[in-house]
Amino acid sequence: MHIHSLAVYPVKSLAGIAVDSMSLDEFGPQGDRRWMIVDGRQKFVTQRASPELAMVSTRFDGADVVVSIPGEGEFRLVPQADPCDVEVWRDQVNAVLGAPEASEALSRFCGKRVYFVYMNEATFRRVDPDWVPAYRRVSFADGFPFLVTNTASLDELNTRLDQPVDMRRFRPNLVISGADAWAEDGWTEMMIGDVSISLVKPCSRCILTTVNPDTGVRSPDGQPLRMLASYRKTPDGVMFGVNGVHNTRGLLSVGDRVSIV
Structure with a gap:
């Protein structure tokens, strides 16, 4: 094997x-799912409800994550200082918002308001x-x-x-x-x-x-x-x-x- x-x-x-x-x-795995998408209620958004997300590609540029959104272009995901509490399954998790330009572009692509959020080292989700x-x-x-x-x-x-x-x-x-x-x-x-x-x-x-x-x-x-x-x-x-x-x-x-x- x-x-x-x-x-x-x-x-x-x-x-x-x-x-x-x-x-x-x-x-x-280093860099795996440290970013997530949430809706206006700060609940996680996935392909379960938004299958078009499969078309948004990702790549690493050094330690940074870059997303390519169809019809919108490429955006570097940059954590901001703005904290937020987000929900993923039954967990309430501390996160920070990403740069607004990427979130606005993804919102246009999905046809609804969504936000990129980041889990930093200070957050412990068990x-x-x-x-x-x-x-x-x-x-x-x-x-x-x-x-x-x-x-x-x-x-x-x-x-x-x-x-x-x-x-x-x-x-x-x-x-x-x-x-x-x-x-x-x-x-x-x-x-x-x-x-x-x-x-x-x-x-x-x-x-x-x-x-x-x-x-x-x-x-x-x-x-x-x-x-x-x-x-x-x-x-x-x-x-x-x-x-x-x-x-x-x-x-x-x-x-x-x-x-x-």
Whole structure:
């Protein structure tokens, strides 16, 4: 088994960036989902309600995040001094507003008022203690620093679909190859070099998986979620991939050997 691919998502629910390697910091993959979009009530906004966000690309310019908004151009996301309390799932989180020019451009693109917000180092959002007793932090990711998926599981799913989908639908950070389909259901810890990652819970999937990452349009037939629900549904949801928390920092690179312990 080895790392097939890696991805970082600088802004929650915008397009991700495929990378050859990623450094891990206290939050998880460095630079992952430290930015988020909120509405006028300061609640998080994602592709679940705004699938067009898939068309907004991101890139790093040094330590800065640059977004490219269709019809509007490129904007550098710059944290301001203005604090705000924002909501992501059940968590109330301290954040700061981004520069207004980018927020105004994204508002025009989405057709509603939205704002970029940033999680700085002073903010501590805890990983769900029901799954991770240790006092660990997480960015604006849904709940855990990592999402790990398996290429063989996607291949198996695609044998059931009329139109195959690619792994971007599932927005993983870490994609593993060389394992059997659905082997990840039984994984509890992986070692990649000196990096240890605990796999703490299966990942329940939602309507976001039906958004085509190339067009920002939902699948009219509800795929691949509808097919997954026919054979991967549990009392906790429709499962694809596993959520993880890193126990050590380090560097992960495509091609690295993966061991399950």
